[in-house]
Amino acid sequence: QTLHLGVVQGEPETGAPAAAEEGASRGASDGTHRSGSESLVLAAGSWIELTRDDGAKVRLKVAWHSSDGEDFLFVDRRGRRGPDLSRNELEALRERGLVEVLDLEREPIADRALRSVLGRLGP
Numbered sequence: 001q002t003l004h005l006g007v008v009q010g011e012p013e014t015g016a017p018a019a020a021e022e023g024a025s026r027g028a029s030d031g032t033h034r035s036g037s038e039s040l041v042l043a044a045g046s047w048i049e050l051t052r053d054d055g056a057k058v059r060l061k062v063a064w065h066s067s068d069g070e071d072f073l074f075v076d077r078r079g080r081r082g083p084d085l086s087r088n089e090l091e092a093l094r095e096r097g098l099v100e101v102l103d104l105e106r107e108p109i110a111d112r113a114l115r116s117v118l119g120r121l122g123p
Contacts, residue, residue: 040091040101042072045111047102050093059102
């Protein structure tokens, strides 16, 4: 939430790499990336659920993605930096059933509220 508010208020993202700040300010491509027959679609702000080695599930959000859609930076619910994963790593994890892309109904309420507020502000 802190990360979201900082971005909305135009503050630099603390703790994020310079590439993430550059990608956020540029809009980092169109935000939608597809590959293979089963499309893996991850835009900035998309949520995934990752199953860790110990079986625990953790939700992570795409904070940044490369312009070619091959590299992703994730943050947890508190805005702390998570793993950096390539598209190939994500697809391998998904094939093993360890990554699930969450739909909007399962998106955290804070993100839905922020999306609603931004939608009302207009383009």
